[in-house]
Amino acid sequence: MSRVIGIDLGTTNSCVSVVENGQSTVIPNSGGYKTTPSMFGISQDGKRLVGHLAKRQAITNARNTIFAAKRLIGRRFDDPEVQKSIDLCPYEIVRGPNEDPRIKVGGKTFTCPEISGIILREMKRVAEEYLSETVQEAVITVPAYFNDTQRQCTKDAGKIAGLEVLRIINEPTAAALSYGMNRQGDEKIAVYDLGGGTFDISILEMSDGVIEVLATSGNTFLGGEDFDRRIVQHLVEWFEESEGMDLRGDTMALQRLKDASEKAKCDLSMRDVVEINLPFIASDSEGPRHLNYELTRENLENLVHDVVEGTLKSVEQCCVDAGVQAQDIDQIVLVGGQTRMPLVQKRVTEHFGKRPHKGVNPDEVVGLGAAVQAAALLDADNDMLLLDVTPLSLGIGTYGGHFARLIDRNTTVPVSKGHIFTTTRDDQSAVKIRVLQGESDMANENDLLGEFVLSGIRPAPKGEPEVEVSFDIDANGIVSVSARDLATGKEQSITVSSTGTLSDSEIDEIIEEHDLYEVQIKD
Amino acid sequence: MTQTNDEKVSRLLQQGLELYGTGDVAQAFMLWNEALELDPGNEEALDYIRDADRRTKPRGENPEAPTASLVEDARRLVHAANAEAALELLTSAPIGAPAGECLESEAMIELLRAKLFRDYQASLGHLDRIPSVSGTAGDLQGRNLPPSAGFLLSMVDGLTPLADLISVSGMDRFEAMRSIHRMHEAGILEWDQ
Numbered sequence: 001m002s003r004v005i006g007i008d009l010g011t012t013n014s015c016v017s018v019v020e021n022g023q024s025t026v027i028p029n030s031g032g033y034k035t036t037p038s039m040f041g042i043s044q045d046g047k048r049l050v051g052h053l054a055k056r057q058a059i060t061n062a063r064n065t066i067f068a069a070k071r072l073i074g075r076r077f078d079d080p081e082v083q084k085s086i087d088l089c090p091y092e093i094v095r096g097p098n099e100d101p102r103i104k105v106g107g108k109t110f111t112c113p114e115i116s117g118i119i120l121r122e123m124k125r126v127a128e129e130y131l132s133e134t135v136q137e138a139v140i141t142v143p144a145y146f147n148d149t150q151r152q153c154t155k156d157a158g159k160i161a162g163l164e165v166l167r168i169i170n171e172p173t174a175a176a177l178s179y180g181m182n183r184q185g186d187e188k189i190a191v192y193d194l195g196g197g198t199f200d201i202s203i204l205e206m207s208d209g210v211i212e213v214l215a216t217s218g219n220t221f222l223g224g225e226d227f228d229r230r231i232v233q234h235l236v237e238w239f240e241e242s243e244g245m246d247l248r249g250d251t252m253a254l255q256r257l258k259d260a261s262e263k264a265k266c267d268l269s270m271r272d273v274v275e276i277n278l279p280f281i282a283s284d285s286e287g288p289r290h291l292n293y294e295l296t297r298e299n300l301e302n303l304v305h306d307v308v309e310g311t312l313k314s315v316e317q318c319c320v321d322a323g324v325q326a327q328d329i330d331q332i333v334l335v336g337g338q339t340r341m342p343l344v345q346k347r348v349t350e351h352f353g354k355r356p357h358k359g360v361n362p363d364e365v366v367g368l369g370a371a372v373q374a375a376a377l378l379d380a381d382n383d384m385l386l387l388d389v390t391p392l393s394l395g396i397g398t399y400g401g402h403f404a405r406l407i408d409r410n411t412t413v414p415v416s417k418g419h420i421f422t423t424t425r426d427d428q429s430a431v432k433i434r435v436l437q438g439e440s441d442m443a444n445e446n447d448l449l450g451e452f453v454l455s456g457i458r459p460a461p462k463g464e465p466e467v468e469v470s471f472d473i474d475a476n477g478i479v480s481v482s483a484r485d486l487a488t489g490k491e492q493s494i495t496v497s498s499t500g501t502l503s504d505s506e507i508d509e510i511i512e513e514h515d516l517y518e519v520q521i522k523d
Numbered sequence: 524m525t526q527t528n529d530e531k532v533s534r535l536l537q538q539g540l541e542l543y544g545t546g547d548v549a550q551a552f553m554l555w556n557e558a559l560e561l562d563p564g565n566e567e568a569l570d571y572i573r574d575a576d577r578r579t580k581p582r583g584e585n586p587e588a589p590t591a592s593l594v595e596d597a598r599r600l601v602h603a604a605n606a607e608a609a610l611e612l613l614t615s616a617p618i619g620a621p622a623g624e625c626l627e628s629e630a631m632i633e634l635l636r637a638k639l640f641r642d643y644q645a646s647l648g649h650l651d652r653i654p655s656v657s658g659t660a661g662d663l664q665g666r667n668l669p670p671s672a673g674f675l676l677s678m679v680d681g682l683t684p685l686a687d688l689i690s691v692s693g694m695d696r697f698e699a700m701r702s703i704h705r706m707h708e709a710g711i712l713e714w715d716q
Contacts, residue, residue: 031682043690053691056678060693251693252674259677279664280673288673290664 004137004166004378005127006370008174009116009154011070012196012223013337014038015367016123018131019375024178024368026361027130035337035363036126038119041065042106050122059255062090064105068197069115071220072101073157074150081220088221113153114510117160124161138163139374141366144170144202144213145391147437148449148479155476160510166377168476170391172202173211174369175333178360187330188214190318192348192356193366194311195336197223201315203322203329210412213391215321217314222307224265224338230303231261235276235293243289245282253281257291268297269340301343308347315351332356337363390415394471394479397434397443399424406471409439413477418470420486426462430455433469433483433492454483454492532558536567540600541608543571571596594627601635606642610635636697643700647707650686652714654679654703663711672702679712 006024008015013035017026026034031052041054042064049057049065058065068085075082077095085101086093094109096102102109120140127135142154151168158165169177172191186207193200200218204211235257236247247253260276267274278291319326332352338344339362349355360368390413395405398421406417423431432453438446457465466486473479484491535558543551551571558568574592593613600609613632656663656679663676671694678688689699706712 044693045690045696047690049691053683053687057691057693061691250670252670256674256677278673278677280668280670280676282670288668288670 002133002136003131004139004374005124005135006139006141006174006367006372006374007120007123008141008171008364008367008370009070009120009123009157010035010038010195010366011068011198011220012038012225013363014119014123015364016127017364017367017371018127019371024371024375026364026367027127029126030129034361036119036122037067038070038116039065039067040069040105040115040118042108046106048118050118056255056259059258060251062251063092066091066103066105066110066115069103069112069119071197072103073112073116074147074153075101077101084221111506111510113156113507114160116154116157117510120157120161120163124163136162136164137166137374139167139169139370139377140165141169141171141174141370143198143200144172144216145200146170146477147392147447148394148477149447151477155478156507159507162511165476167373168478169370169373170202170211170213171200171335171366172204172213172216172333174366174373175335176204176206176211176369177372178365178369179331179333179357188324188328189331189333190315190329190352191333191335192311192315192339193218193335194338194344195223196225196338197221199223199311199314201311201318203318203324212410212412214324214410215318216391217318217321219310219314222310224262224336226307227265227300227304227338227341228258228261230307231265231295231300232257234299234303235261235291238293239281239291243282245284245289247282250282253278256281264295265300266337266340268295268300269342272297297342305343308341308343311344312347312351315348326352329354333365334358334362335365390473390477392437392447393439394435394437394449394473395446396421396469396481397436401443403436403438403441403443403446406469407473411473413473414475416470416472418468421467421469422463423457423460423465423467424462427459428462428465429457429459431457431467431483433481435479435481437479449479450481452481452483452492454485454490456488456490457485458487460487528561532562532565532568535561536565536571537603537605539571540596540603540612541605543596543612594631597628597631597635606635606639610639640697640700643704646704647685647700650689651684653681653684654688654707654712654714655681657710657713666709666711668706668711669702671698672706675699675702676706676711685714 003018006017015026015035017024028034029036033052036051037055039051039054039058041049041057041061043049043057044061054065058067071085072082076099082093082101092104093101094104096111100111102111103115124135138158140154140158142151154168155165171193175191176189189204189206191202191204198218198220199222200216202216203214205214240246247257256278260278264274264276273294273296276291276293276295280288281291282289329352332348332354334356345356390407390409390411393405393409394407395403398404406419407415430453432451434443434451435449436443436446437449440446454467468484468486470482471479482491535554539551539554542554555568555571559565574596597609597613600612610632613628656676675688675692678692685703689696692699703712
């Protein structure tokens with residue numbers, strides 16, 4: 001039986017893990033790195049680049065290097081988050097035929113699941129190289145706030161990568177699993193996740209093997225890269241002052257500054273001072289200029305103090321939403337490489353009045369949890385009970401623009417629920433079922449997941465026909481809806497696929513295209 | 524003129540051309556004048572000085588197009604087996620020659636790039652080789668490298684093969700190969716043969 005891998009498909013970095021001899025292990029890539037940048041690019045000579053190689057051209061070939069596609073996946077083009085990405089990202093985001101955002105690089109337009117699929121395929125390759133066997137199944141993690149469409153698109157990405165996605169689980173849940181917290185008694189856990197490009201704070205409640213996400217908050221445009229940017233800005237200003245040269249327009253210099261800043265930031269989590277040496281960063285008539293600078297931990301803390309404080313505001317908001325006080329939290333789990341920074345750990349400790357858990361690498365904790373879940377799915381004797389809950393309420397749009405809630409937020413999945421609806425006009429022969437997800441009582445304030453028409457309803461006065469609408473949410477949080485005319489037995493059903501999701505034929509086309517490409521590069 | 528003098532003059536003329544090709548016009552003039560002192564009336568030296576003098580004047584004072592003689596100079600460098608200097612000479616030339624002559628210059632640039640590209644490929648060998656930097660950062664800073672070379676060096680991590688370095692550098696492929704070739708020749712970059 002082939003093994004099931006766990007993948008943390010991150011906004012900035014991804015990580016793949018597997019359980020070996022009862023221990024979950026992170027699989028390093030061929031470069032020895034345990035995480036791989038979630039980046040895809042096309043070089044100026046037309047080569048497709050994934051991971052570290054793509055990251056290396058992120059500034060010098062910015063228009064053709066895609067990062068943070070996870071911010072776009074499963075969203076509508078008009079979504080404010082997508083619009084913000086359009087403003088901030090150097091690559092081109094265009095409106096797709098399904099009102100979804102698509103990304104244009106190297107003269108080709110890619111769907112977001114396709115980009116995530118390329119990253120997942122790379123993680124699959126890393127795992128296969130390490131395990132020396134084919135891998136076909138995976139558990140993939142997603143943020144707790146991901147709605148059905150975003151989860152469905154992530155599943156599509158897995159399919160594009162040649163993986164059967166056995167389960168989609170919430171990232172904070174995976175983090176808690178990697179600490180074995182599901183085996184402990186009832187408690188409240190705060191998962192503080194400061195990644196490269198996003199910040200998420202989740203408050204979980206663990207009770208009888210059910211992990212409930214009480215609240216989640218954060219900022220999808222705040223992360224470790226903001227710290228790097230502050231250092232780059234500082235170095236550019238210092239160089240301008242000391243050498244009289246402005247490096248802002250020099251992409252090669254900026255790429256080097258970005259790489260060096262990230263490295264210096266990481267080193268300063270273990271040391272008090274680091275030297276940044278960038279020989280030949282620029283030149284003028286007098287010859288080459290070198291950048292040699294000593295950065296201290298104190299300098300860095302001054303540069304990013306407000307960013308760290310910004311995360312704590314989200315923590316406060318999350319506690320309010322969850323109806324808990326900071327002191328009610330039993331355990332704190334840190335996720336994301338940026339949480340290694342001593343200032344972050346200090347401020348989190350001060351905020352909650354207790355020390356966060358240590359022991360599992362924050363870059364790897366989510367991936368390891370995914371592997372734990374993957375192993376549990378394979379092992380019939382495993383008594384681990386992991387039940388996630390729905391992140392948002394589900395229902396349908398009704399007469400007058402209202403939202404009829406069929407499944408409440410935080411209901412344990414899998415779940416099935418039905419309700420009888422009726423017609424609003426005499427002799428109405430068809431009803432349109434609009435499937436919505438969200439917390440507003442008004443339909444148009446919630447996310448439209450999909451819609452379909454049930455026709456052939458027997459002619460009758462309004463209010464007489466009975467249409468039973470049933471919702472099924474599987475363990476991945478993916479929704480199926482059916483509607484049945486109880487009089488005629490006529491039924492229509494959909495697995496919800498709305499804006500941003502791909503049809504089976506579209507997925508097959510993409511897989512075929514990528515397979516052809518694989519053959520091409522082998523030539 | 525003695526045999527030794529002849530060789531000396533020839534060497535001075537050649538060195539002058541190379542310097543001229545790299546843009547060091549003043550030093551080139553000095554060497555050609557030195558050649559004239561050893562061999563007064565040397566036609567080649569006089570030609571070089573005349574041509575260079577014409578090109579260094581502002582365009583208004585020089586209604587004649589410079590490119591034709593520039594191409595001739597470049598040809599001389601190619602004959603002297605110095606294609607690199609010939610290319611430098613042509614690519615650092617002032618703009619403004621009549622179309623036909625510009626075309627001749629552009630064609631020669633293309634030919635030289637193609638020739639040098641093949642030379643660099645032959646010198647670098649298989650591009651799946653993984654380069655490493657020889658010496659310390661301190662040693663490097665004593666050298667005179669352009670920022671593009673510094674950028675390439677910053678990407679050398681002992682894991683990435685030459686082909687990938689060239690791809691992700693974002694540099695023109697020829698320029699990247701040239702830079703790597705030069706650093707290899709200078710002993711800055713090394714790899715297993």
